[in-house]
Amino acid sequence: MAEDAPRRQPTLDEVAERAGVSRSVASRALNNAPHVSRAKREAVERAVRQLGYVPNPTARALATRQTGAAALVVSGEDPSIFADPFFAQVIVGASAALEEADLHLMLCLAASDRGRKRVAELLRSRGADGAMLMALREDDPLTRVTEEAQMPVVFGGRPVGTTPRWYVDVDNVGGARKATEHLLSRGLTRVAAICGRLDTEAGRARYRGYRDAMLAAGLDPFPPQEGDFTEPSGAAAMAALLVNHPDVEGVFAAGDNMAVGALRTLRKAGRQVPADVAVVGFDDLTVARIADPPLTTVHQPIEALGREMARMLVALVNGQDPTALILPTRLVVRSSA
Amino acid sequence: MAEDAPRRQPTLDEVAERAGVSRSVASRALNNAPHVSRAKREAVERAVRQLGYVPNPTARALATRQTGAAALVVSGEDPSIFADPFFAQVIVGASAALEEADLHLMLCLAASDRGRKRVAELLRSRGADGAMLMALREDDPLTRVTEEAQMPVVFGGRPVGTTPRWYVDVDNVGGARKATEHLLSRGLTRVAAICGRLDTEAGRARYRGYRDAMLAAGLDPFPPQEGDFTEPSGAAAMAALLVNHPDVEGVFAAGDNMAVGALRTLRKAGRQVPADVAVVGFDDLTVARIADPPLTTVHQPIEALGREMARMLVALVNGQDPTALILPTRLVVRSSA
DNA sequence: GAGTGCACTGGGAGCGCTCCCACTGGAAGC
DNA sequence: GCTTCCAGTGGGAGCGCTCCCAGTGCACTC
Known part of the structure; x- marks a missing residue:
């Protein structure tokens, strides 16, 4: 060639x-x-x-002022957070919805300063017809960039602090509440929470759901045992929990990866799951099904999240005015609780 | 907005x-x-x-005849193959290398006919400056499309049948051989292979490496027990193996997900790993480290694969003439063998 | 018979940028 | 003193498409 x-x-x-x-x-x-x-x-x-x-798509784009592409921006210091299968599923959903609208997908992994600068330029230069932003943490520099974006922007998950006009989120609070209630319904009272990063809205909301359920049952919520949604952080959090609260009977982990880490620590500590300690996760990733024991967890419709984000963006690009969306979660009972 | x-x-x-x-x-x-x-x-x-x-990037693109974007095409009937964390890692690597060259990443999941048609059009219309193709199976309709592409194309992994001029691959044969040799070196003789889809070059090459090692040791290779690189297929393959060859002592699985599936089946069957049956995987995904027992596996540099593909493409776009690349694999010994 | 409407047509002016090229003037070379 | 050179400059012609609009013919009214 x-x-x-x-x-x-x-x-x-x-x-x-x-x-x-x-x-x-x-x-x-x-x-x-x-x-x-x-x-x-x-x-x-x-x-x-x-x-x-x-x-020639470029010439067409120049004449119509439409690029025929939508950007999916994944923010985060560490590019490895992208390795979380969560994003892959979001992409699958978004890609399918964009395909229907004949839009291409530009994937922006904004990890470095340079990467963020490029995203900012893309957003300001109309290098795409619209953008989807994911995983914005507190004080994420990209939050400000969206203000001067020359294109519609849809958020995946609410950023911490502000509530944007257009977003698709998952019912984190409700899911966490259901998970905790499930543990409580089995008569357990000493139920702890391994939560995700508290500088993300998902991390906060899931802890809030846990706390709500505990308070509603007249129990004292445990203080948040923070992880970062990864397996090792879950293992570490569980270890810390066993030290500080050796009598813990149940654990709500705000992510399946962390739940699997907790399972590993419990096995190493000789605690039976769910007999000694019951565990509930969140996400319903593939790993939940193949964990040992299979993980009771809160299913969130990840692919749908991506799909709905893309659909909302397409609507905006077409001049419509969609409304923000919160997708339901549901408890999937397996063996770990 | x-x-x-x-x-x-x-x-x-x-x-x-x-x-x-x-x-x-x-x-x-x-x-x-x-x-x-x-x-x-x-x-x-x-x-x-x-x-x-x-x-305005579009106007610039029209004038310079350079779009400033490179496409990463992931082919496959089922979009869920994309959920394999393998692709996420490739993307991280490719994204980083493209960022250095100031190119944007267009991600094309070519699952449906419509998706493939769009990819074909993208390739023929110079909608990007170059393309990276991954996971081409035998008779994949996209193989032909690359012939009429109006831009340089780099392959990730060799497609079955032909050897393209520009590709980055991983030493599948060598890795599989090392894995098998490791099992044999422990005195095992009844070593079976759970292989990946045999209509992919990776699936074939890894079985070839296994067979080579068996033959070199004067042993009869087992016939290929085919899976599709997923956990359930590995579990099923292991179950079949236990029925047909109850005396099997070692298993080389051509993918970590399948290896983990095999582990699950073995545990259910009451076989100790590695005491009764030793297992070696391939890929060195995150799951290998957290598997129980931790998986001995063949590490392949997935992120580097993506990075080198992107670098090769950048070189081609800049008019240079890079040469195909085969990245090394190495055995990582953990506890499963 | 002139008037109205309408499906069809093609010329031309952009879209916003790059890049070739002809031009300027001052410094350097002889 | 007169060429030679070249950094610096701006005009203009594209890049390949869309889309407005004025113009054509033809059927159909009154």
Whole structure:
């Protein structure tokens, strides 16, 4: 390819000439616009086929002021947070919805300062028709960038602090409450919480749900035992919990990865799950199903999250005014609690 | 945003006018090109700041015939294969390398016919400056599309059948051989292989490596017990193996997910790992470390795979002629073998 | 018969940028 | 003193498309 004869791609003018029509007619024929006679439409189609014509998306973009692409921005210092299968599922959902609208997906992993700068430029330069932002932490520098964005922006999960106009979130509070209630309903009272990063809204909301359920049952909530949503952090948090509260009977972990880490620590400590300590997770990742024992967890519709974000963005791009969305969560009972 | 006063973005002409220079000078100043006096350069910079000017990437793309984006195409019938954390790591690597070259990442999940058609159009229309293709299976319809691509194409992993000019792959044969040799070195002789899809080159190559090692040791290789790289398929394959070869002593699984599935089946069957049956995986995913017992596996540099693909593509885009690359694998000994 | 409407047509002006090229004037070379 | 050179400059022609609009013919009214 690199060294190939650089035979220029045919242009619309050439198609028009070959079809014996004007450029305007050819353009209309290509876009299925009205005001083209059947004969000319067919002539254009023939010329397109003969010449192997493919419209130049860049030129089209310049003329229409529409890039045909939507950006998905994943913020975070550490690019490895992206390794969380959570994002892969969001992408699958978003990609499917964008495909329906014939938009391409630009994926921006904004980890470094340079990366964030590029995202900022993309947002300000109309390098895409719209953007979806995920995983904004407190004081995330990208939050400010969205203010000067020259395109609609949809948030995946609410950022900490402000509530944007357009977002799709999951019912974190309700899910955490259900999880905790499930533990309490089995007669347990010493139920602790391993929570995610408290500088994320998901981390806070899930702890809030846990606390609500505890208070409603007339119990003292444990102080938050903070992790960062990873397996090792869950293992560490569980270890700390066993030291400080050796009599703990139940644990709500605000993420499956952390729950699996807790399981590992418990096994190492010789505690039976769920007999000695019951564990409930959050997310319902693949790992929940294959954990040992299989994890009781709160299912959140991750793919739907991505899909709805993309749909909302498409609506905005089309000039509609959708409303923010909170997707339901539900408890999936397996063996760990 | 959607309803905002549509105050047009300032253009380069306006910047030039404000700075009291011509458009050419302004353009050169912006691109750090030579032939601009210090005074005018500063005047342009000032005007840019005052106007909040951001260059329009689409217009630039049209003029330069460079889109500033590279596509990463993940092929596959089922979008859920993308949920494999493997791809996330590839993306992290590719994203980092593209960022260095100031290219954006377009992610194309070509699952449906429609998706594939869009990818084909992207490749033929120069909708990106180059493309990286992953996970091409035998007879994948996208293989043909690359022939008429109007841009350089780099393959991640070799497709089945042909060997493209530019690809980055991992030493699958060598890795599988090392894994098998490790099992044999412990005196085991009845060593079976759970292999991945045999319509992928990775699946085939890894089985080949296993077979080579068995033959070299004067042993009869087991016939391939095929899985599809997922955990359940590994569990099922292990179950089948236990039925057909109850005396099996060691298993080489061509993927960590399948290895973890095998572990699950073995535990259910009451077989101790590694005492009764030793297991070696392939990939060194996160799950290998947290598996019970921790998985001995073949580490492959997945992030590097993505990074090198992107670097190779960047080189091609810049008119250089890089050579194909095969990245090394190494055995990581943990407890399962 | 002139008047009205409408499906169709093609010319031309952008979209906002890059880059070629012709031009200037002052420094350097002879 | 007169060329030669070259950093610096701005005009203008694209890049390949969309879309407005004025213009054409033809059917159909009154």
